[in-house]
Amino acid sequence: MPRILPKVLQNLFRKPFTVKYPYVKRELPKGYRGRPAIDREKCIRCWLCIRACPDRAISIDRGTKTPSIWLGRCTFCGECAEVCPTKAIIMTEEFEYTTLYNVT
Amino acid sequence: MTFVLPVGPQHPSLKEPEFFRFEVKGEEIVDVDIRLGYAHRGIEEAFSRRNYKHNVYLAERICGICNVVHSTTYCQTIEQLAGIEPPERAKYIRTIIMELERIHSHLLWLGVAAHQIGFDTLFMLAWRDREEVMDMRELISGGRVHSATNTIGGVRRNVKLEHIPEMLRRLDKLEKSTGYYADLWGSDRTILARCSKVGVLSKDDAVKFCAVGPVARASNLKLDIRRNDPYGTYEALSFDVVTESEGDVWARGTVRLREILESIRIVRQALHELPSGPLRVPVELKIPPNETLERTEAPRGELVYYARSNGTETPERIRVRTPTYGNFASMKSMFIGGTVAEIPIVMWSIDPCFGCNDRATILDARTGKVSVVNFKQLKRWRR
Ligand code: SF4
Ligand code: SF4
Numbered sequence: 001m002p003r004i005l006p007k008v009l010q011n012l013f014r015k016p017f018t019v020k021y022p023y024v025k026r027e028l029p030k031g032y033r034g035r036p037a038i039d040r041e042k043c044i045r046c047w048l049c050i051r052a053c054p055d056r057a058i059s060i061d062r063g064t065k066t067p068s069i070w071l072g073r074c075t076f077c078g079e080c081a082e083v084c085p086t087k088a089i090i091m092t093e094e095f096e097y098t099t100l101y102n103v104t
Numbered sequence: 105m106t107f108v109l110p111v112g113p114q115h116p117s118l119k120e121p122e123f124f125r126f127e128v129k130g131e132e133i134v135d136v137d138i139r140l141g142y143a144h145r146g147i148e149e150a151f152s153r154r155n156y157k158h159n160v161y162l163a164e165r166i167c168g169i170c171n172v173v174h175s176t177t178y179c180q181t182i183e184q185l186a187g188i189e190p191p192e193r194a195k196y197i198r199t200i201i202m203e204l205e206r207i208h209s210h211l212l213w214l215g216v217a218a219h220q221i222g223f224d225t226l227f228m229l230a231w232r233d234r235e236e237v238m239d240m241r242e243l244i245s246g247g248r249v250h251s252a253t254n255t256i257g258g259v260r261r262n263v264k265l266e267h268i269p270e271m272l273r274r275l276d277k278l279e280k281s282t283g284y285y286a287d288l289w290g291s292d293r294t295i296l297a298r299c300s301k302v303g304v305l306s307k308d309d310a311v312k313f314c315a316v317g318p319v320a321r322a323s324n325l326k327l328d329i330r331r332n333d334p335y336g337t338y339e340a341l342s343f344d345v346v347t348e349s350e351g352d353v354w355a356r357g358t359v360r361l362r363e364i365l366e367s368i369r370i371v372r373q374a375l376h377e378l379p380s381g382p383l384r385v386p387v388e389l390k391i392p393p394n395e396t397l398e399r400t401e402a403p404r405g406e407l408v409y410y411a412r413s414n415g416t417e418t419p420e421r422i423r424v425r426t427p428t429y430g431n432f433a434s435m436k437s438m439f440i441g442g443t444v445a446e447i448p449i450v451m452w453s454i455d456p457c458f459g460c461n462d463r464a465t466i467l468d469a470r471t472g473k474v475s476v477v478n479f480k481q482l483k484r485w486r487r
Contacts, residue, residue, distance in 0.1 A: 003292045004225050007284075017232050031261070033246040054158035077161055077252040082260065091246075 033076045035094045040066045042088035049080035131443045151422035172201045173402040175254040181398040181409040186391045193381045194258035195336045200374045203367040208237040209403035210360040220449045221298040233281045236274045258384025286361040299354035303438040303450035313434035317405020321347045322355035329401040353453040389417045428456045
């Protein structure tokens with residue numbers, strides 16, 4: 001008899017290990033690094049985030065004269081949120097989106 | 105009369121897609137030729153165009169599975185270059201994440217190896233338990249795969265007190281199931297029939313071809329950078345260097361499974377002994393001209409980083425040697441004398457991050473006729 005058989009039978013009568021995503025969502029741990037978001041009111045235009053970003057994903061938006069993040073390049077490292085003196089950039093818990101030239 | 109059986113170079117999920125040219129006589133492999141360099145991404149050049157801090161994230165992206173060990177080795181190299189000593193707590197946190205990475209990498213290996221020999225139940229079970237590790241990493245680093253935890257001079261994220269009970273609980277669960285897999289690996293008839301005495305690398309050959317990591321340890325070579333050239337906190341932690349004497353695919357699997365148990369032991373110790381203190385020290389990014397070499401033990405073997413600075417914020421040269429590269433030379437002695445049916449599992453046994461999606465061309469050396477088969481067909485033949 002194959003040695004794995006007891007385990008197979010045991011698993012046959014258990015509820016599935018997987019979560020029925022997207023109908024059921026798992027709770028994300030605190031401090032999860034999702035999409036960065038900018039609060040443009042809080043920004044003091046110090047441009048520290050632009051220097052900290054390893055992927056050159058942040059540029060200055062011509063209209064609002066505040067930083068804007070090109071999500072196609074962003075790797076969700078969280079450096080920008082770390083250096084921002086006024087906490088204008090935060091890492092949200094959002095991870096479901098597609099992007100081509102999506103900016104935030 | 106011999107045939108030539110090319111395998112590769114299209115291995116989409118392998119970080120170093122390579123081309124194998126097998127010379128076969130009937131079923132038996134009589135020669136193999138390996139050609140490398142298909143995945144040149146210019147990363148080493150890119151290193152010398154960014155500053156030291158941005159390069160941490162570039163190093164992390166050399167390999168997805170072993171990203172923490174890459175970024176840790178990079179940070180250690182730069183710290184050595186600049187003469188910075190990271191705080192104790194940072195070293196412990198690095199150790200914890202690196203060992204978690206070893207666990208999940210070895211479980212991934214086990215799953216794919218089981219899939220290669222047609223044992224899909226074990227594949228599903230191993231990958232199910234791998235989720236425990238991924239969740240642990242998400243808990244402490246905020247990302248399942250890329251941890252983005254390391255930085256030059258320390259770490260960016262803390263292992264909080266409230267994380268520890270949860271992690272210990274998951275480690276217990278993992279220890280139990282890994283023990284079961286280790287039992288199964290040593291006693292199941294399918295596994296023994298497919299892996300035992302297959303792809304043997306003798307101890308002499310392992311020395312001769314400079315095998316590294318689990319491949320060397322499965323050939324009874326006690327070679328582990330964590331023990332031979334301790335870095336970080338490994339001197340203070342107690343663990344065994346696992347070796348097996350058979351040198352076949354089965355022994356490589358056993359070494360990896362027993363290493364998971366050792367890694368669980370290391371993580372537990374590190375969590376218990378986690379010293380308090382700062383997480384990082386401030387660093388000056390302008391590093392005077394200097395050069396250094398650093399090695400660490402990645403899940404797949406010895407990882408080497410060389411760095412040279414020139415007084416600016418960007419390095420002059422960074423050189424990386426990944427463990428898979430170190431193991432290619434010994435593959436020849438594993439393959440010769442084996443059969444075509446053994447190719448997938450022997451190739452996977454060095455853990456080269458393999459995507460089994462290849463195509464092979466069969467060239468009839470006598471008639472010169474070329475026909476192309478895909479990997480599905482190759483798989484069907486080997487069953
Ligand atoms: S999260 Fe990282 S990659 Fe993304 S914008 Fe911020 S610094 Fe750049
Ligand atoms: S670091 Fe913060 S405050 Fe400074 S420019 Fe960036 S978003 Fe604005």
